[in-house]
Amino acid sequence: MLQLCGVCKSFRKRQVLQGVSCEIGEGVYGLLGPNGAGKTTLMRCVVGLYGLQGGQILFDGKGVAKDSGLADRIGYLPQKFGLFKELKVYNMLEYFATLKNIPREGQRAAIEKSLEVVNLTERAGDRVGALSGGMIRRLGIAQAVLGEPDVILFDEPTAGLDPEERMRFKNIVSSIKGGRTILISTHIVEDVEAVCDHILVMDGGEIIASGTDAEVREKARGKVFLLPEAVQLPADSFVEKRLEGEEGTLLRILAPTPAKEGRPAEPTVEDGYMALIKKI
C-alpha cells in the first residue's frame, strides 16, 4: 500500500504539487490529468528521484526516502526512457537487473520472464538500436517489470504508440496485475478505462477526484447533451464531438445547465473527466 500524505513539491519558488494525499492499494490505478498537471512530478517523488518540500510518502507504512531497499520493490517506466542503442536487448536488461540488485544467479530467469511478458523473447539478441519505437517502449516496460516488483509506475506508457501497440500495453497490464500496485499516468482516458480498477484525476498539482470509472462517469451525469449544430450553444459549454446522423449534424456537448433544444445523453468516463477538468 502506497500512502501519499500532503505531498508538496516545488521547483525554486514554484509549487507544483499542492499537498497531494491519496492511498494507492493493490490493483491498477490510472492517474489522469492534462499536460502540466503534475503527474510526472508525482511519480518521480514516489520513486524517490525528487525530495519533498512537505508531506510524506509511505510504502507499507515506511517512508520511501528512508528505506534504501524500497527502490528495488518499485518498477518505473519514465516518460523518456534512456537507451544504450549499441547494447543487445538481453544485455541491457542484464544491466538493469544489476541496478535493481537482482542476485546474479536469478538474473537470467528474471530477464527471460520479463521478455516473455512483453513478447520480445525473439529479439533478445538484437541491438536495441534495431528495435521499432513500439518495441523500445516494450523494452522499457520489460525493465520496469523486471524482478516482479510490488509497485510498478508507468509514466505516459502509450504516448506515440499505434493502436495495436496500445492494445498490447493493455494486455501486458492485465497479465501482470495480480497482487501488486500499478499506477499508470496518462491524459488519454481510453487507455486507462479498460485496464484500471480506480482512477485518480489530477489537475493543478492536486488530486481533484478519485473513484471507479463508474464514479468518474457520474461526474458528468445531467451535463451531456446532443443538440443540432445550428442551435446556439449554452453558456460555458464545451463541444466534445460532431456527429452525423439521421437527424443531421449533432453536437455532443458538456454544459453546466440543460441545453434548450438538446436531449440528454448517457455520460462516458471521458465526459466525467472533462467535466472535472473544465469545472463544468
Ligand SMILES: Nc1ncnc2c1ncn2[C@@H]1O[C@H](COP(=O)(O)OP(=O)(O)OP(=O)(O)O)[C@@H](O)[C@H]1O
Ligand atoms: N525539473 C523541473 N523544473 C522546473 N519545473 C518543472 C520541472 N519538472 C516539472 N516542472 C513543472 O511542473 C509542472 C508539472 O509538470 P509535470 O511534468 O509533472 O506534469 P505532467 O502532468 O506530467 O505533464 P505532461 O503530461 O505534459 O507530462 C509543469 O508546469 C512543469 O513545467
